[in-house]
Structures are given as structure tokens and as C-alpha cells.
Amino acid sequence: MNLDSKVPSGPLEEKWSKHLNDIKLVAPNNKRKHNVIVVGTGLAGGSAAASLAELGYNVKSFCIQDSARRAHSIAAQGGINAAKNYPNDGDNIWRLFYDTIKGGDYRSREANVYRLAQISNEIIDQAVAQGVPFAREYGGLLANRSFGGAQVSRTFYARGQTGQQLLLGAYQAMMRQVHEGKIEYYPRHEMLDLVLIDGKARGIITRDLVSGEIKRWMADAVVLCTGGYGNIFYLSTNAKNSNVTAAWRCHKRGALFANPCYVQIHPTCIPVSGDYQSKLTLMSESLRNDGRVWVPRKKGDNRPPNQIPDDERYYYLEEKYPSFGNLVPRDVASRNAKIVCDEGMGVGPTGYAVYLDFRDAIKRQGVKTISEKYGNLFDMYENITGDNPYEVPMRIFPAVHYTMGGLWVDYNLMSNIPGLFVAGEANFSDHGANRLGASALMQGLADGYFIIPYTIGDYIAGNELPEVKTNHEAFDEAAQNAQQHIDKLLNVKGEKSVVEFHRELGKIMWDKVGIARNAEGLKEAIVQIRALRDEFWQNVRVPGDQANYNKYLEFAGRVADFLELGELMAQDALNRDESAGCHLREEHQTSEGEALRNDEEYSFVSAWEYQGVNGQLQEQLHKENLEFEFVELKQRSYK
Amino acid sequence: MADTFTIHLKIWRQAGPDQPGKLVDYTLDNVNEHMSFLEMLDVLNEQLVAEGKEPVEFDYDCREGICGSCNLMINGQAHGPKALTCTCQLHMRNYSDGDTIVVEPFRARAFPVIKDLVVDRSALDRIIQAGGYISVKTGSAPEANSIPVDKAVSDKAFDYATCIGCGACVAACPNSSASLFTGAKLAHLNRFPQGEPERRKRTVAMVEQMDAEGFGDCSNFAECEAVCPVGISISAIAEMRRDYMKALVAGEEA
Ligand SMILES: Cc1cc2nc3c(=O)[nH]c(=O)nc-3n(C[C@H](O)[C@H](O)[C@H](O)COP(=O)(O)OP(=O)(O)OC[C@H]3O[C@@H](n4cnc5c(N)ncnc54)[C@H](O)[C@@H]3O)c2cc1C
Ligand code: FES
Numbered sequence: 001m002n003l004d005s006k007v008p009s010g011p012l013e014e015k016w017s018k019h020l021n022d023i024k025l026v027a028p029n030n031k032r033k034h035n036v037i038v039v040g041t042g043l044a045g046g047s048a049a050a051s052l053a054e055l056g057y058n059v060k061s062f063c064i065q066d067s068a069r070r071a072h073s074i075a076a077q078g079g080i081n082a083a084k085n086y087p088n089d090g091d092n093i094w095r096l097f098y099d100t101i102k103g104g105d106y107r108s109r110e111a112n113v114y115r116l117a118q119i120s121n122e123i124i125d126q127a128v129a130q131g132v133p134f135a136r137e138y139g140g141l142l143a144n145r146s147f148g149g150a151q152v153s154r155t156f157y158a159r160g161q162t163g164q165q166l167l168l169g170a171y172q173a174m175m176r177q178v179h180e181g182k183i184e185y186y187p188r189h190e191m192l193d194l195v196l197i198d199g200k201a202r203g204i205i206t207r208d209l210v211s212g213e214i215k216r217w218m219a220d221a222v223v224l225c226t227g228g229y230g231n232i233f234y235l236s237t238n239a240k241n242s243n244v245t246a247a248w249r250c251h252k253r254g255a256l257f258a259n260p261c262y263v264q265i266h267p268t269c270i271p272v273s274g275d276y277q278s279k280l281t282l283m284s285e286s287l288r289n290d291g292r293v294w295v296p297r298k299k300g301d302n303r304p305p306n307q308i309p310d311d312e313r314y315y316y317l318e319e320k321y322p323s324f325g326n327l328v329p330r331d332v333a334s335r336n337a338k339i340v341c342d343e344g345m346g347v348g349p350t351g352y353a354v355y356l357d358f359r360d361a362i363k364r365q366g367v368k369t370i371s372e373k374y375g376n377l378f379d380m381y382e383n384i385t386g387d388n389p390y391e392v393p394m395r396i397f398p399a400v401h402y403t404m405g406g407l408w409v410d411y412n413l414m415s416n417i418p419g420l421f422v423a424g425e426a427n428f429s430d431h432g433a434n435r436l437g438a439s440a441l442m443q444g445l446a447d448g449y450f451i452i453p454y455t456i457g458d459y460i461a462g463n464e465l466p467e468v469k470t471n472h473e474a475f476d477e478a479a480q481n482a483q484q485h486i487d488k489l490l491n492v493k494g495e496k497s498v499v500e501f502h503r504e505l506g507k508i509m510w511d512k513v514g515i516a517r518n519a520e521g522l523k524e525a526i527v528q529i530r531a532l533r534d535e536f537w538q539n540v541r542v543p544g545d546q547a548n549y550n551k552y553l554e555f556a557g558r559v560a561d562f563l564e565l566g567e568l569m570a571q572d573a574l575n576r577d578e579s580a581g582c583h584l585r586e587e588h589q590t591s592e593g594e595a596l597r598n599d600e601e602y603s604f605v606s607a608w609e610y611q612g613v614n615g616q617l618q619e620q621l622h623k624e625n626l627e628f629e630f631v632e633l634k635q636r637s638y639k
Numbered sequence: 640m641a642d643t644f645t646i647h648l649k650i651w652r653q654a655g656p657d658q659p660g661k662l663v664d665y666t667l668d669n670v671n672e673h674m675s676f677l678e679m680l681d682v683l684n685e686q687l688v689a690e691g692k693e694p695v696e697f698d699y700d701c702r703e704g705i706c707g708s709c710n711l712m713i714n715g716q717a718h719g720p721k722a723l724t725c726t727c728q729l730h731m732r733n734y735s736d737g738d739t740i741v742v743e744p745f746r747a748r749a750f751p752v753i754k755d756l757v758v759d760r761s762a763l764d765r766i767i768q769a770g771g772y773i774s775v776k777t778g779s780a781p782e783a784n785s786i787p788v789d790k791a792v793s794d795k796a797f798d799y800a801t802c803i804g805c806g807a808c809v810a811a812c813p814n815s816s817a818s819l820f821t822g823a824k825l826a827h828l829n830r831f832p833q834g835e836p837e838r839r840k841r842t843v844a845m846v847e848q849m850d851a852e853g854f855g856d857c858s859n860f861a862e863c864e865a866v867c868p869v870g871i872s873i874s875a876i877a878e879m880r881r882d883y884m885k886a887l888v889a890g891e892e893a
Binding site: 050051054065074075084122125126127129131133135136137142158164165172173176178179185210239240274276277279281383384385386453499541543548549552 | 693708787828
């Protein structure tokens with residue numbers, strides 16, 4: 001298979017504008033003859049659906065939640081990057097591009113990342129015009145703050161609810177088009193399969209989550225904006241309904257899955273408190289500006305933290321990384337927390353937590369200042385844990401947060417299946433092996449507002465798309481496939497609940513395909529996942545029936561897909577015998593514990609082709625070589 | 640590990656929209672103070688599944704208090720006893736051993752029950768569809784800093800914009816009014832210079848849609864403000880009324 005990235009030739013700065021000049025257009029009165037399906041209503045899907053409808057296409061929009069506004073994007077806190085250079089601190093498009101590609105440890109495509117930086121400014125304009133209430137200075141102009149991995153202040157934010165406000169902007173634009181009759185809107189519908197006719201994506205199959213009905217939908221192009229797959233770990237910062245099903249079912253129809261092993265783990269989350277735990281809550285990274293991270297030096301020291309004298313505390317980040325201290329990058333902080341806990345120095349009831357202590361900051365700056373900076377986070381922490389962080393140190397631990405991998409797409413954000421486009425966290429495109437803070441929102445909106453609407457036009461104008469009906473045999477086959485899968489799940493009638501399987505899978509993934517990986521562990525993980533998958537199909541118990549609202553049935557389908565994806569992630573991690581960004585192979589580290597890349601052999605995107613699952617998952621690897629014409633590859637260092 | 644304690648539950652069970660519903664008793668004896676309210680229901684569901692019974696259906700997604708999915712009436716209070724807290728952020732440390740908790744869906748004519756504790760809140764989407772936006776096509780926006788906005792105005796707009804669309808205001812209101820929800824969106828958008836051109840049209844369209852959906856009028860009970868998990872101020876409703884009257888006087892039609 002030839003993986004053509006379709007990156008236009010020419011200077012980096014001119015690629016996108018040149019491409020826009022070259023691509024084909026669909027005449028305004030022809031657009032209404034074309035149907036586009038958009039699956040997902042997060043930042044990527046919401047913005048794509050609204051923009052395509054504004055252009056005149058007939059759009060059908062689907063999501064799992066009862067309203068488009070509840071997509072997982074709503075939970076993003078910190079902000080969105082753009083190269084506006086309002087603070088006059090020397091920022092520009094090149095710097096944003098460079099920081100992003102370096103942050104990704106040189107495992108992304110130059111041309112895509114440059115375009116992202118170029119588009120970033122338009123996103124801010126669009127959001128402000130929609131009424132997104134970004135933070136402002138007293139003079140009435142927009143304010144910025146700093147985020148990790150950058151030396152300039154380029155992050156726009158709306159207090160701690162930037163994702164909410166941006167999503168509501170996109171949602172409202174979408175609702176306007178629903179009102180205009182340009183979007184048909186189907187919340188509580190889950191996509192279960194992709195329909196291919198003559199090798200092109202021509203429709204989808206959904207399950208109506210209220211009535212259970214399996215439905216067929218026809219289109220000229222399908223845009224998948226279904227988010228990331230971090231929930232494979234069971235515990236993550238993702239919303240409970242986040243899943244891989246739509247992407248995985250497309251993968252099984254032939255779409256390549258790229259870089260599945262790249263998973264970002266966020267260092268500061270509220271730790272697990274017990275088996276019943278259903279998700280992990282993120283505590284903003286900004287806390288590390290004033291909090292000091294430590295564990296007791298003595299293993300199993302269970303004195304209350306305030307009774308442990310300073311010389312018996314191990315401030316491990318400050319000791320190991322004297323120049324960056326508590327502000328080392330996300331991956332380094334996460335890795336070190338795991339190491340001290342594995343060594344038995346962890347705290348709290350499970351031994352898997354470290355302290356984030358504000359005692360010294362409060363002594364130095366006073367309670368008032370600290371509460372002005374972090375008051376809402378402290379309150380949230382106290383609400384969840386019952387501890388008052390002004391008096392006792394917070395307990396934190398890393399948690400799975402974001403997945404850089406996803407379906408492979410070319411420069412037009414089209415997968416290798418013609419007519420299947422993929423946007424937002426669901427694709428693999430822009431973050432390489434590690435995503436910088438405040439750049440997922442930027443990417444989702446760039447894809448949806450400013451890339452997909454043009455590249456879909458090019459596809460529709462350039463391809464024969466004969467009319468198809470939903471009684472076509474391909475629809476019959478896909479609908480039956482979806483139905484059989486559901487029947488199979490309901491008919492196992494075993495003893496063990498879906499949640500237990502999911503938890504067990506999560507534990508394997510966390511222990512062996514998590515913060516740090518090695519060949520031996522990955523091989524074990526593959527064996528364990530296969531066994532768990534077999535057991536699932538022998539012994540899962542899915543209550544209730546299909547013709548009804550049935551959350552357990554929904555989850556069963558998603559866990560079944562995770563049980564396959566997990567094996568691919570482990571395989572990809574095993575295959576990538578180097579470290580890069582968040583993918584740390586213990587065999588390959590610098591003396592400082594940083595990821596050690598092997599550019600000679602691994603400067604490529606791994607794109608996996610599904611070939612079947614029969615006890616084992618069969619996947620064939622294809623490689624897209626990454627060419628760096630404009631940046632020089634260096635050892636990433638934040639010292 | 641923290642000590643566990645016992646909780647008695649009376650939960651609304653209803654098989655479908657047209658089926659009768661009733662409160663059913665359950666007892667959980669392994670509740671832990673760190674559990675969230677929804678995690679406590681997860682534990683119940685796991686127990687029910689193990690016993691071969693049908694689990695209780697309820698809505699949730701983020702479990703972080705931001706998506707607005709979770710929506711339970713807990714001992715007659717929308718989102719339970721804690722101010723500024725939605726169901727998923729309520730923790731079991733607010734309860735004691737032996738407590739009885741009644742759990743029901745958010746009830747309103749405009750929120751029909753789908754199953755158990757799950758209701759249909761699509762009426763709220765339709766209020767937004769009627770006019771809850773600023774009409775700006777992708778790509779047509781002016782440079783962001785070309786429209787300065789007074790920080791105080793912007794901060795105030797933000798306070799209203801934080802509505803999570805959960806519908807607690809409707810469930811708590813004796814009239815099942817959606818005035819706080821609708822007023823909050825209007826108070827957000829009508830405040831901005833960008834929102835000014837459509838101000839009258841938007842206000843009338845959203846208010847009329849709210850009525851058409853079968854939500855009741857506002858009689859100033861202020862129950863909505865008391866239960867709002869993000870603390871939206873009831874002054875949104877006063878603003879909405881003022882804007883609505885002004886728009887009608889100016890001849891705006893629905
Ligand atoms: C706690 C938290 C904080 C974050 N903070 C930031 C931040 O400050 N800055 C930043 O840049 N990024 C942040 N991120 C990351 C960012 O929020 C996400 O990467 C981004 O919002 C993903 O957007 P999306 O549109 O791709 O997908 P999502 O928002 O995940 O939307 C997925 C959509 O697809 C639908 N869907 C999924 N499967 C199906 C199916 N089978 N059928 C039908 N519909 C389906 C869902 O219903 C939903 O509508 C944060 C993430 C988390 C978890
Ligand atoms: S589940 Fe999202 S607000 Fe409660």
C-alpha cells in the first residue's frame with residue numbers, strides 16, 4: 001500500500017495557500033445536492049458540521065450524548081494556543097509551529113503542523129465573533145497566559161472553562177444550522193459501522209440509543225470526529241462515553257490506524273481511592289508552579305505528612321532535576337511519580353500517590369495569594385477528597401489524558417478510504433509522540449472550521465459519486481454485521497460484568513502499556529489481552545435487551561473494541577523499539593531519563609492495516625516516512 | 640481504607656416512556672465516604688447485574704460537573720443537598736450510616752421520562768436553535784482585537800455563559816419554567832457588542848420557543864437560582880423580561 005501524504009510541494013509558508021488555490025470547488029447550487037455525515041459533536045465535529053452546512057451541504061450530525069453540547073470537549077480547562085503575538089513577546093507562526101513539532105518529539109508531519117499554526121489565529125477571530133467570552137485585559141483587549149513547552153505567552157482562555165466556551169460557540173453555530181434546516185441532528189445515536197460502496201465511504205450504520213433501532217444513513221462523504229481512545233485504560237480523565245468504536249469499526253473496514261501507542265499521561269490528577277472509582281479528575285498543571293512534589297524517604301512511612309520533618313522528605317523532582325525542579329515536562333513528572341511509588345515510597349491508602357505540598361508557598365506568599373491563584377482548584381480537591389489542601393498536602397498521581405494516535409489521514413484529513421475524513425483527536429495528525437498543552441482545542445477547531453470544509457469540496461468535485469440507496473447490499477451487510485455483534489454480546493449470558501472486564505483490561509494497559517514500557521512487559525500484555533478477550537466472549541454478562549435504553553449494552557460494544565485495540569497498542573509499542581515523547585521504552589533513555597529517539601530507524605508513522613482477529617489480532621504495518629525539510633532534529637531538552 | 644456504611648435507596652424505576660413507574664427499595668451496605676453519588680449507583684448496578692436484575696439507567700458523561708448530563712432529584716432537591724454542586728460532584732461523605740435517599744428523575748412536562756432516571760431534555764436544544772447564537776459564518780469574522788469589550792462586561796457575560804444546560808432550574812421550579820436557562824443564554828449574548836444586532840430578534844424567538852415547548856412561566860420563586868450548580872444569578876430573568884418587553888414595543892415579532 002502506498003501511503004501518500006499528499007503534502008503540496010513548495011515553501012512551507014505557501015503550501016496551504018497554494019493548495020487552497022489548486023483544489024476543486026463545488027458550485028453553490030450543487031452543494032445542496034450533496035450529503036455529508038459528521039459523526040461527533042465535539043470541537044472538531046461541531047465546527048465541521050456548522051461550517052459545512054453554512055456552505056450549503058446537507059449535513060447529518062450524530063452523537064452519543066443527549067445533546068451535542070455535552071461532547072467531551074466541554075471538559076477542557078486550560079486554554080487554546082494561537083500565534084497572535086498580542087503580548088508582543090516575539091511569538092509568530094514559525095515559533096508556534098516549531099514548539100509544537102519539537103514538543104511532539106519530531107514524530108509529526110511538518111506541513112500539517114505548520115498549517116495548524118497558520119490557522120490558529122483565525123480560530124480566535126471566529127470564536128470572539130461568536131461571543132466566546134475569553135479573558136480580557138482592563139483595556140478591553142484579549143488576555144493571554146503561558147503554558148508548558150513554550151517560552152511565550154500565547155494561550156487564550158476563558159477561566160478554567162475554555163473547552164466549554166469554545167464548544168458552546170461551535171454548538172450554537174450548529175444549532176443555527178439545525179434551525180435553518182441544513183443540519184439534521186441525531187443525538188443519542190451511536191455509529192456502529194461504515195458502509196463502503198465501490199471502495200468509497202458512502203454511509204454509516206447507527207444504533208438509536210433510546211429505541212435500540214439499527215438505522216442506515218447514506219452520504220457522499222463521512223467525517224469522523226469521534227475523539228480519543230484514552231478510556232481503554234478504564235480510568236482516565238476522559239468522559240465516560242469517550243470510546244474508540246467508530247474509529248475501530250472503520251479500521252476493520254480498511255482504514256489504517258496510526259501510532260496507536262502514543263498516549264499522553266498527565267502528571268497531576270486526583271489519585272484512585274478505591275475499586276469503585278469510575279474516572280480520574282485532572283488538577284491543572286499550573287499547580288506545579290507553587291506546589292512542591294515529595295514522598296517520605298522511608299518506605300511505608302505512614303505518619304501524617306505534616307509530622308514528617310524536612311530531612312525525611314524526598315523532593316525527588318528537585319533533587320533529580322535541579323534546574324527545572326517541579327516544572328519538568330509532563331512525561332518526566334509522570335514517570336518519576338510512578339518510579340517512587342513502585343519503589344514503595346508512595347503515600348495514601350493505595351500507595352499510589354505523591355504529595356503536592358503548598359506549605360512553603362503559603363508561608364512565603366500567604367494564604368490569600370495562594371487562594372487567589374488556585375482557590376477553585378483547592379475547593380474542587382476538597383470536595384472530592386475531603387482534605388483541605390491549605391492544611392495538608394494534596395495527593396496526586398498521573399492519569400491517562402489524551403491519545404495522539406488515531407486513524408491515518410493525508411494532508412486533506414482524508415483516511416486511506418476515499419470519502420472517509422477524520423478530524424480532531426480521532427486522527428493522528430499533528431501532535432507526533434506528545435501533545436503540548438492548549439493545542440488539542442486548536443487542532444480540533446482548525447480541522448473542523450478551516451480544513452475539512454475545503455478538502456471535502458475537493459473530494460466531492462473530483463469524484464464520481466453515483467446516487468446510492470440505503471437498500472444497497474452493502475448497507476444490508478453492514479446493518480447485519482452491527483446487529484449480529486449486538487446479538488452476540490447479549491447471547492453470551494456469562495457471569496462477569498462488562499465493567500470488570502474493562503477494569504482488568506485497564507490494569508494490563510496501565511501496568512504494561514502505560515507510563516514506561518519494555519519489550520518483556522509488552523509481550524506479556526499481548527498474551528494477557530488475548531486471554532481476556534477470549535474470556536470476554538465466553539463469560540460476559542450483558543443485562544437487558546436491545547430494544548431499549550441500555551447503557552450496559554453500549555459499554556459492552558465499546559469494551560469489545562478496546563479489547564482488540566489494546567493488543568494493537570501493545571504491538572505498536574513493541575514494534576517501536578525507540579523512545580519518543582510519551583512513548584518511553586525503558587531500554588532507550590538518556591542518562592537523565594529522557595526519551596531517546598532513534599531517528600535513523602524510526603522516523604516514520606506506523607500505520608496499521610487490519611487483517612482479521614482470530615485468537616490473535618492480525619495487523620500489517622505500513623510506514624509513512626517523515627521527511628524534515630525545514631527543522632533540524634535534536635534531542636529534546638528542557639534543561 | 641475508609642470505613643464502609645449502609646445506605647437505603649428508594650429509586651424511581653420506569654421501564655419506558657408510556658409505562659407506569661414506581662419507587663423501588665434497595666440497600667447498599669458497602670458505601671464509602673470517598674465515593675461520588677454516581678459511583679454509589681454504579682456499585683448498586685454491579686450488584687443488580689450480578690443478581691441477574693436490570694440495572695438502573697441514569698445519564699452521565701464527564702463526571703466533572705461540566706457537561707450537564709447528570710440530572711438526579713435527590714430527596715426532592717435537584718442535584719442533592721450541596722449548593723453549587725451537581726450530582727456527579729456530590730460525594731457520599733455528605734451522608735451517614737442508615738440514611739434513606741430518594742432518587743427520582745428531573746420532572747417537567749417538557750422533560751418526558753425515557754427510562755428510569757433518564758429524561759428527554761431536547762427542548763433545551765430547541766430553545767437554543769430558535770436564536771441562542773450570534774450569526775457569524777465561518778471565515779467571516781473580523782480580527783479578534785478589533786472589537787474591544789469592557790472587561791467588566793465580558794466577565795459578567797462569562798458568568799452567564801457558564802450554564803451547563805443540565806435543567807436543574809426547570810426541575811426545581813414549581814412552574815417548570817426554563818427562564819433561568821433561557822435568560823442565561825440571552826444575558827450572555829445580548830451583553831456583547833457582537834450580539835447587539837440580533838438582540839431583539841433573539842430574545843423574542845427564544846422566549847416564544849420556551850413557551851411553545853410547554854415550560855411554565857416564572858413567578859419569582861427563585862428555586863432555580865438555589866439549585867443551579869454553577870450559580871447563575873436570577874437577574875438573568877429580569878434582564879430577559881426587560882429585553883423582551885423592549886423588543887415587543889419596538890415591533891419585533893416572533
Ligand atoms: C480534563 C481535560 C482537560 C483538557 N484540557 C485541554 C486544554 O486545556 N487545552 C487543549 O487544547 N486540550 C485539552 N484537552 C484535550 C481536548 O479537550 C480534547 O482532545 C478535544 O476536546 C477532543 O475534541 P474532539 O472534537 O476531537 O472529540 P470529543 O470532544 O471527544 O467529541 C467526540 C464526539 O464524538 C461522539 N462519538 C464518539 N463515538 C461515537 C459513535 N460511535 N457514534 C456517534 N458519536 C460518537 C461523541 O458523542 C462526541 O460528540 C483536555 C482533555 C481533558 C480530558
Ligand atoms: S456527568 Fe457531566 S456534569 Fe455531571
